[in-house]
Amino acid sequence: MTKAFQAIRGMNDILPGESAGWQRLEATVREVLAAYGYQEIRLPLVEKTELFVRSIGEVTDIVGKEMYTFPDRDGSDSLTLRPEGTAGCARACIEHGLLHHQTQRLWYAGPMFRYEKPQKGRYRQFHQVGVEAYGMMGPDIDAELICLSARLWRRLGIRDVALQINSLGSSAARAAYRERLVGYFTARRGELDEDSPVSYTHLTLPTSDLV
Template identity: 65%
Template sequence: MASGVKAIRGMNDILPEESYFWEYFEQTARQWLAAYGYRNIRTPIVEQTDLFIRSIGEVTDIVEKEMYTFIDHLNNDSLTLRPEGTASCARAAIEHNLLYAGPQKLYYAGPMFRHERPQKGRYRQFHQVGVEALGYAGPDIDAELIVMCVRLWKLLGISNLRLEISTLGNTESRTLHRSRLLKYFERHRDKLDEDSLRRLYTNPLRILDSKNPGMQQIIENAPRLIDDLDSESWSHFESLQRILRERGINYDINLRLVRGLDYYNRTVFEWVTDKLGAQGTVCAGGRYDGLVEQMGGKSTPACGFAMGVERLLSLMQECGKKIHQPDPDIYIVYQGDEQVVDYAWKCAEFLRDEGFDVILHCGGGSFKSQMKKADSSGAVYALIIGNDEFRAQEVTIKPLRELIEQVSLKLSKVAEIINKKDLY
């Protein structure tokens, strides 16, 4: 396919050999979310660009560098492939008046898009599962989000994840901190890199998130937000820690933890690992009490998190989790006239009604060639139908994985016999 059409770099196919691993994760996640009372919401992949500029923040890497934005030439609208799920979820809650019915526990799952340099754990089309708890103000819901994650890690067989938490305070404390940061970085302007200089007067808090090794010393000595924290945010943070301690959940306080989106306030947290190289964050979230009002809705406390599915699947494999596509129960081989063919189809549908996974051979061929395909399919049993079986209105069952002789019997007895695994 050197000159053929290929997938876009960083947007990957998920092949059948991999997809069952995804299906296992998705099924586990749905059951886990239902256990905590979260309901599914599905929002469009494409939104108005202004939604993300207003919610994420104009001076962020996502908006400045990473969004897939284009002009819809039919009506000249600026549209963007969604880079994250919270803004769309909040927009939908406002547009459809969901919050008038009271607090909402919502979850979403699906692809997101960011134009980044593709590498392991970081793709241009990636998948997230996220939850949004809208209308909950107390630290108890913040703690429940973290407790939820602990349960999921156990269900998925993931170990060695470390929880980091912090608080960003309220708008007033961040404004005070911003002023102190600005003065500090101005005094060290000659040590700032290009990105930091660009953010100096627009969003100096984002300088703290720089991954440039040459910036780490100046960042380490910068004023700390916790020193400017308001009393209510401090009380909220202490209550969160108390609940986590009572639940036996270990955590580290990371005072330099800065989320990459502007809408966060108070609680922020990340689950990180050292097993995935540079892409160590597998789940991140926090509180965003002002977002819904900022987007035109009523004042609504809110918090949530999002987890990267590709990173979690990689981590599951790193931890030794093995998931295999189950083999079919029965492979039907048949040969004969149209009446035999029709009988084979009826047998296949009958057995599927009984709850079996059945492959009905297609493409013709001798009994010998069909049996080879039955064996290679992984099926536990071959069900053989020829002229003799049709005349007797029976089928012949041949075990493919056990040293047991084949036996002929009425179709109505197949389910009973196979479930008992007794052919005599």
């Protein structure tokens, strides 16, 4: 009896009855982003593994446990299905000279891949829309992205959204915070799992997080 093939676990088909909803969402995203001056950039699904190791961090769960990585057919490079879009977007901008004495507002959309435990709302192939703004200093661009997101939620009919803003302060404040955080985990080393000592000794902190 011939075996019936099924989609890979955590990677789902989008059937004709669902496609119209996806098209409406994508059209709304395009319209809102265009109104804010963002241009679409289309990126490869596969990048060199080193790009994600350098940008995300070698000791992160994404790089260490979740990436789909494989050797190129000729063995010359290690390749990875993109787990996120920021690294590939930055690579494309640098490679094609888009950041030389100029600002850029860019957006991308498409499937990303992470080896995670499939559950409601979390899949191994998931779809993401990302925006990247380059060459603009100060808080104005952060405010713009917050306003853009709020406008997009309203257009999509998403209600009861709460914005939480976190900041770790100046470079000196972040360095002091990191030192105390590493000290805290070092004192409790025996209570941590086997991966944690590597993770906290290589701890890096973002300038700010928008949640």
